[in-house]
Amino acid sequence: MSHIRISSDPIDSAAETAALARGRTDIGAVVTFIGVCRDDEAGEKIAALSLEHYPGMAEAEIESHVREAETRWPLLGVRVVHRTGRIEPGETIVLVAVASAHRQAAFAAAEFLMDYLKTKAPFWKKVEAAGVTHWVEAREKDAKAAARWKAPARDAAE
Amino acid sequence: MKVLYFAWIRERVGKAEEDVSPPASVVTVGELVQWLAGRGEEYAYAFDNPKVVRAAIDRVHVQPQAAIKGAREIALFPPMTGG
Numbered sequence: 001m002s003h004i005r006i007s008s009d010p011i012d013s014a015a016e017t018a019a020l021a022r023g024r025t026d027i028g029a030v031v032t033f034i035g036v037c038r039d040d041e042a043g044e045k046i047a048a049l050s051l052e053h054y055p056g057m058a059e060a061e062i063e064s065h066v067r068e069a070e071t072r073w074p075l076l077g078v079r080v081v082h083r084t085g086r087i088e089p090g091e092t093i094v095l096v097a098v099a100s101a102h103r104q105a106a107f108a109a110a111e112f113l114m115d116y117l118k119t120k121a122p123f124w125k126k127v128e129a130a131g132v133t134h135w136v137e138a139r140e141k142d143a144k145a146a147a148r149w150k151a152p153a154r155d156a157a158e
Numbered sequence: 159m160k161v162l163y164f165a166w167i168r169e170r171v172g173k174a175e176e177d178v179s180p181p182a183s184v185v186t187v188g189e190l191v192q193w194l195a196g197r198g199e200e201y202a203y204a205f206d207n208p209k210v211v212r213a214a215i216d217r218v219h220v221q222p223q224a225a226i227k228g229a230r231e232i233a234l235f236p237p238m239t240g241g
Contacts, residue, residue, distance in 0.1 A: 035241055057217035094241050123240025124165035135166045138237030
């Protein structure tokens with residue numbers, strides 16, 4: 001019950017969230033995380049981001065982390081949509097929507113998936129600012145955020 | 159074997175992918191990176207700091223000490239910045 005999509009099309013977060021729960025009455029909680037392009041990157045005003053990815057591996061990597069989330073928490077549905085190409089400030093870069101019977105599992109799984117997406121999914125951001133471009137550097141705090149999930153997860157469904 | 163490059167490694171090498179035939183003495187991913195770095199100026203520039211180079215063999219993340227034997231597709235890229 002997962003849907004993974006990588007596309008250069010704009011992301012309609014309301015439609016994605018609705019699709020997750022459509023026709024279902026067993027879902028008690030849906031947590032949606034939306035990552036949005038800011039107009040500032042490390043203190044610099046930016047015009048846009050360009051997202052590059054490794055086709056095939058990006059989907060497989062997200063899929064394997066969705067499977068992992070499903071073994072850790074009792075999930076009823078997962079949707080991950082990641083945009084590529086040129087993205088302007090205010091536009092959505094990534095959407096992670098997780099459904100469960102109860103909120104704890106949905107919150108935890110959404111956070112787990114985002115932390116892994118940041119550090120393990122093969123995507124790269126390039127900044128376009130004042131007519132010049134440069135690649136975004138990976139952040140230590142993102143690696144730390146992902147590393148904390150290596151400890152066994154508590155049962156969030158209780 | 160096919161080697162793919164992404165992000166600034168792709169830009170520095172000047173191509174997205176190529177077929178390479180390293181000598182038998184090149185056993186690991188780390189050695190492959192070192193061997194590629196010796197292929198010319200653009201490669202030396204792309205791989206001037208091997209510590210930041212990440213790799214995947216057949217679309218699975220691997221460490222620099224991973225063996226390249228039998229690999230169909232080896233990707234080399236900088237740390238990921240998605241999400």
